[in-house]
Amino acid sequence: MVEGKKNKRVIILGAGVTGLSAGIRYLDNGCDVFILEKADHAGGLARTVVRGDYRLDIGPHHLFSQNEAILQEMIDLFEKDELISFSRDAKIYFHDRFLDYPLTAKNVIFNMGLKHAFFTSISVVWTSLLKLFTKKKREVNFKDWATVNFGNYLYGIFFKPYTEQFWGVSCEELSLDCIPQTSKMSFAKTLKLIFLKKFEKESLSVAERETSLTLYYPIKGIGAIAEKLKKSFLSKGGKIKLSCDVSELITNKDGSFNIHYQYERETIVDGADLVLSTIPISSLTQILRPLASPEIIQRA
Structure with a gap:
């Protein structure tokens, strides 16, 4: 620079x-x-x-960066007793239930109810099968990303209404650049977190680190x-x-x-x-x- x-x-x-x-x-x-x-x-x-x-x-x-050098530089600004560490616990209210944000497969299967879990799973499997036999579609907007990674069913009941209410524009008009990197999860990626109690830090995506590892916050704000x-x-x-x-x-x-x-x-x-x-x-x-x-x- x-x-x-x-x-x-x-x-x-x-x-x-x-x-x-x-x-x-x-x-x-x-x-x-x-x-x-x-x-x-x-x-x-x-x-x-x-x-x-x-x-x-x-x-x-809170303090978090996908660039570990930048994160360490921010941490180094403080004395040890000036920072607290914690695990992220953000929630979204959906159909009388609180779901984790970013949304994970664990939420869908265990917290969204049997109906939503069943239809979401069918939708994800169908989307995965289509990807095997069709040319890979380039993800241009938010709708593309959500349907490819979570299926049409979950997109329709969760991502579309929540995202359009938050941004005030349709999902077809919303660029992928507007999606925080820490929110770019997928059903398949988060499914493994249900079964794997131990995993290597290096193998995690940025979004998985955001939901699984340590964040920091200055005690004075x-x-x-x-x-x-x-x-x-x-x-x-x-x-x-x-x-x-x-x-x-x-x-x-x-x-x-x-x-x-x-x-x-x-x-x-x-x-x-x-x-x-x-x-x-x-x-x-x-x-x-x-x-x-x-x-x-x-x-x-």
């Missing part, structure tokens, strides 16, 4: 976990790094609000991650300016950038060799100069 960019001035939009982590990388590679943040605090959505003796996370978070990253970023010479409202991101002919932003009722213009944006794409398209096309703005 930053190889060959030493001594470059880098401006990062957004002081969330991504922006702070990237800023540390740039600093380690000899760059001059400046982060602009619209809010009055760092951390973005991975934030913990403190009210007296109580702490409240903005949304449910998920916002502690951003605070640790912020402390590391500043200690390495990085600079952060909060409560900034960026109005224009101008790309110059020589490939450099100028950024216009408001800070304490003053309009400031700053320059950079590189700009990294971690803000919402919908916000980024509004400040680009030259202007993004109407099509790009609409899609954002």
